[in-house]
Amino acid sequence: MKVGAIDIGTNSMRLLIADYIDGKITNREKFVNTTRIGQGVDENGYIKEDAIKRNIDALKEFELTCKEQKCEYIYCMGTSALRDSKNGNYFVDLAKEKTGIDVEIVSGNEESNLGFKGVLEGLEDKKDILVIDIGGGSTEFIIGDREGIKFAKSENVGALRMTEKFLREDPICEIEFEDMSEFILDEIRDTLNYIKERKIEKLVGIGGTITSLAAVNQELEVYSMEKIHNSSISHEDIKTILQNLKKMTLSDKKTLKGLQPKRADIITAGVKILNIIMENLEIENIIVSEYDNLEGLICQKSQKMS
Template sequence: MVGRSIRSFPIPLTPMRLATIDIGTNTAQLLVAERDGTELRRLHTAERFVRLGEGVDARGRIGREAQGRLLDALRDHLQEARTYDVDRVSAAGTSALRDAANRDAVLASVRDALGLSVDLLSGTEEATWSFAAARAAFDDRSGACLVVDVGGGSTELIAGAAPGQTRSSPAEAIRDHASLDVGCVRLTERCFASQPPSPGAVTTAAQVVDEALAARAPAVGDAPVLIGTAGTAAALALVHAGPASTWDALHDNGLVLSRKDVRDWRERLLGRSVDGILELHPEAMAGRADVFPMGVILLDRTLAHYDLDDLRVSPYELRHGLALRLLASAPASPS
């Protein structure tokens, strides 16, 4: 996937190639991009399913097998990034690393084995750069917006101003945010003993999500635009578009899912086996078919909580936000 511009900047900037790696609870995602004039152009993306958060909810630690998967994925990502002759590499970890008691040892093993330092993002930092990336796809929108990022260990909800309303920094545009400890991996492990799950398990999962939203969902203005970012929202858009759809389809003005679309897919997914879910869209479901129904429950309950009619799916996610963070700290070309 190449050649897409993901952000413009107000002043001329020197050319620069960079790579970012988002280490999440379920995946490790790579972006290679180039700053070209006033645009950030995507050159390459890759995704590896490491399931870093496997067992973290129950044991509080990242297991040895998960650490091995992470090292393998990061080694591959670094090799790919080097083929593009990047100027800078930035890697950041989120929920699973934040929550793990042995996170320092895991980060040290990555540094020792690969020479790669991984930033541990706070909830606020993760929200800021997820928000910056998600709303970059909709520069024509104004008014209130709410970004939802369903991760493996947590769900991020960020309320703020759409880009058409303000030219302030991402942090200044955010009005409120919450990091809810209800991600698709965490809740699948906690609530679903099988797939399809029992009706009682589905009811329990929905109640857990509703309680988390009731306790901490951020306030947002009237009639907000709901923007879904990251794997669950993007994968659902592709499943909805059909098995022949590709990730690049998300860049053609994005995709919109109605509340009914999300609810209908929730019911269909909850009635299928993992293999049946994988058959819906083998590319989009690879590595996430077993936790995907829970992710769609999280989207469905978010729409219901805010009583919104549709979900706009952004093609940009935290790895793109990390690129924006790098560029925000990079020097401009001399005048």
């Protein structure tokens, strides 16, 4: 059975097309469009008209791709920006009218569950792990193993949200950067303290910030799911990349090997969130997973169908 899964995230819209046969996901193909539905949502609580248009247009393109590839089902979820905005339901209704696709706005906990379910699909060692997903609007923390999730928390710190709130100068102003860093730590301190008590040894990262960081670390000319999946990044390498990003202008970041130009303006905030997490948990390496909430969505929905 060929299935399409769409994630309308704060920063980007992503599509996964895959075969789901006998409980396994194979022949995965992913597409990304930087649509920024969450741009400006924190200012007045509403998704802007131009962001709505951008995302409806992108959803139409993804629907067409699914039809061309003969997907039997298309599943679609909306995350942080859609659940935080006052007009999220308006977007859901418009998406149904224009594309025929049902967009399900998922809670932070549901998003965590889907992310963890997806990670398990791509991992061989399924003992106690901490999964983090640094998105555009929020960061999800999930602890669990093959038996399921033991702890999940969604925090409203994300790469786009923190950039809009704090980082206004180019190159980045040190005072603004420090203000952002303090805010992030204050927001997630209780969650980090709780996780620290659990003495987690294995950290797995999903989402655009972490996969982009892995591509930068490997200096990839062309993005490769195979090279990214199950790769490892040391905390030392992350600190070095972060220091370099802070000094670079936006135009310099746009030419950085491994980094999509459309992510260049928010990557520094995303990497800082990761740095704070690893520093406070005293974890020296992060494993990068290319299996995430899209794989989780396909598994969840397809299992219900069977």
